[in-house]
Amino acid sequence: MAVQFTKRITDYRLAKELFNRGKSIILSQEAQATKEFTQHGETTVFEHCLAVAKFSLLIAHFLERTLKIDIDKDSLVRGALLHDYFLYDWHVKGASEGVHGFTHPRVALKNADRDFELNDIERDIIAKHMFPLTPFPPMYRESLIVSIADKWCALAETFKIDVSSYIIYRVNFNIALAEGMYSINSGDTLTEALSDHKAVANI
Ligand SMILES: [Fe+2]
Numbered sequence: 001m002a003v004q005f006t007k008r009i010t011d012y013r014l015a016k017e018l019f020n021r022g023k024s025i026i027l028s029q030e031a032q033a034t035k036e037f038t039q040h041g042e043t044t045v046f047e048h049c050l051a052v053a054k055f056s057l058l059i060a061h062f063l064e065r066t067l068k069i070d071i072d073k074d075s076l077v078r079g080a081l082l083h084d085y086f087l088y089d090w091h092v093k094g095a096s097e098g099v100h101g102f103t104h105p106r107v108a109l110k111n112a113d114r115d116f117e118l119n120d121i122e123r124d125i126i127a128k129h130m131f132p133l134t135p136f137p138p139m140y141r142e143s144l145i146v147s148i149a150d151k152w153c154a155l156a157e158t159f160k161i162d163v164s165s166y167i168i169y170r171v172n173f174n175i176a177l178a179e180g181m182y183s184i185n186s187g188d189t190l191t192e193a194l195s196d197h198k199a200v201a202n203i
């Protein structure tokens with residue numbers, strides 16, 4: 001059953017759904033600022049949040065199909081995209097307010113509340129994603145899902161296991177399309193179109 005499920009939910013469909021549900025955040029200058037900060041290994045905070053959103057969606061689809069549990073997938077994706085919106089380099093000494101692992105959910109929530117319109121589920125996702133390092137457990141199933149997805153992605157990124165490069169590439173491609181940086185002109189040769197495509201992938 002698990003194999004059949006993964007076959008149906010392809011990375012392509014997940015990337016499309018993730019972008020559609022989270023595009024108001026993904027396309028914002030504010031969220032894209034997280035491309036400047038490293039999270040784990042060579043992964044940026046922006047890439048890490050995309051990976052967490054992907055696995056959160058994957059878990060949500062699995063729960064909906066197998067256990068018929070309803071998940072608010074818009075809030076799930078938006079919360080996942082903003083769960084590490086702390087906006088500093090945590091590797092730099094003194095950059096965080098106290099011990100980063102314990103304090104960054106509060107900072108991320110303060111920043112996200114300032115820059116985006118959040119609902120209660122999205123706030124809870126951000127505030128509780130580090131549980132049990134933070135004292136209060138997740139109040140919503142969406143928060144629990146993001147917390148689990150976050151731990152898996154952190155592990156994969158630390159040990160350089162590639163679990164999200166395709167989704168990151170697709171989302172960056174969609175950003176470039178939305179910003180008008182890439183278009184397929186009928187006069188382009190295939191080689192020109194493909195080389196443009198490759199350049200966009202490196203954004
Ligand atoms: Fe975090």
Ligand SMILES: [Fe+2]
Nearest residue numbers: 048083084150
């Ligand atoms: Fe995280």
